[in-house]
Amino acid sequence: MKKELSTKMNSYLANIAVEYVKLHNLHWNVVGGQFKAVHEYLETLYDALSDVLDTTAEALKMNGEMPLASMKDYLAAATVKELDSAEMNVKQVLEITLADMELLKQQAEDIRREAADEDNYSISNLMESNLENYAKTIWFLNSMLK
Numbered sequence: 001m002k003k004e005l006s007t008k009m010n011s012y013l014a015n016i017a018v019e020y021v022k023l024h025n026l027h028w029n030v031v032g033g034q035f036k037a038v039h040e041y042l043e044t045l046y047d048a049l050s051d052v053l054d055t056t057a058e059a060l061k062m063n064g065e066m067p068l069a070s071m072k073d074y075l076a077a078a079t080v081k082e083l084d085s086a087e088m089n090v091k092q093v094l095e096i097t098l099a100d101m102e103l104l105k106q107q108a109e110d111i112r113r114e115a116a117d118e119d120n121y122s123i124s125n126l127m128e129s130n131l132e133n134y135a136k137t138i139w140f141l142n143s144m145l146k
């Protein structure tokens with residue numbers, strides 16, 4: 001695996017770790033008429049990201065690379081912005097989540113391209129399955145925002 005691909009994978013891993021915590025923040029602090037639906041939906045998203053965190057890190061290990069594995073390293077490498085703990089309305093929460101899912105989708109697309117260029121099919125396949133999930137999540141979020 002080329003250095004560029006492992007750096008991109010670790011940057012993605014860092015964003016997944018930060019987003020995992022951020023989705024809990026949104027899950028806890030969302031308020032409004034659709035509280036229950038959004039609160040429960042966000043739980044499905046962070047549960048799914050915990051698998052993405054693990055499979056991304058293990059893919060790095062299988063390719064002889066070291067995955068970032070501390071909150072300090074994740075915060076240093078992440079481009080997802082954390083939020084303070086504060087109540088947020090449903091629309092704000094959905095918009096924040098949508099923007100983050102679009103960012104993760106772009107990152108997964110970039111990694112998929114790079115991995116395919118290196119003939120690293122296990123990583124390009126892994127990213128393709130992540131991309132399928134992001135496409136569905138983005139559809140759900142856009143529909144909830146209409």
Ligand SMILES: [Fe+2]
Nearest residue numbers: 027028039043
């Ligand atoms: Fe919960």
